[in-house]
Amino acid sequence: MTTDTDTANVPKDFETLRALIVERRPALPKRLAQVAIYALDNPDEIAFGTAASVAQSAEVQPSTLVRFAQGFGFQGFSDLQDVF
Numbered sequence: 001m002t003t004d005t006d007t008a009n010v011p012k013d014f015e016t017l018r019a020l021i022v023e024r025r026p027a028l029p030k031r032l033a034q035v036a037i038y039a040l041d042n043p044d045e046i047a048f049g050t051a052a053s054v055a056q057s058a059e060v061q062p063s064t065l066v067r068f069a070q071g072f073g074f075q076g077f078s079d080l081q082d083v084f
Contacts, residue, residue, distance in 0.1 A: 010073035014043070017083050020072060028071075031060050036070040039084075048083035051077050 011017035018040065025036045038058035040045050045054055054077075055062040062077075069080035 011083055014083055017072065017080075024072075034058060035060055035064060039068075043084050044064050047081055053068060066082050 011020055021036050021040060025033055028036055035058055038054075042057070045057060048056070051062045051065050057064055058065075065077045065080075069075075069077045072080065074080045074083075
């Protein structure tokens, strides 16, 4: 269950999310940074791919995509995709 405070800091548009990813990327763990780079280089793949196909292309586990999305305040990968 989310509250207004949980969703207040979640990026609502791609440009805001992109800026946040760029800002946080240097501090991310290796695999999450790998997803960040892939996401910035391949926004259409993130937007339209499945978690499995994106994970395979980014060379990470699908669970890493979920952790990445949650790290930016989303409930899961599909919520992150909506912004892309």
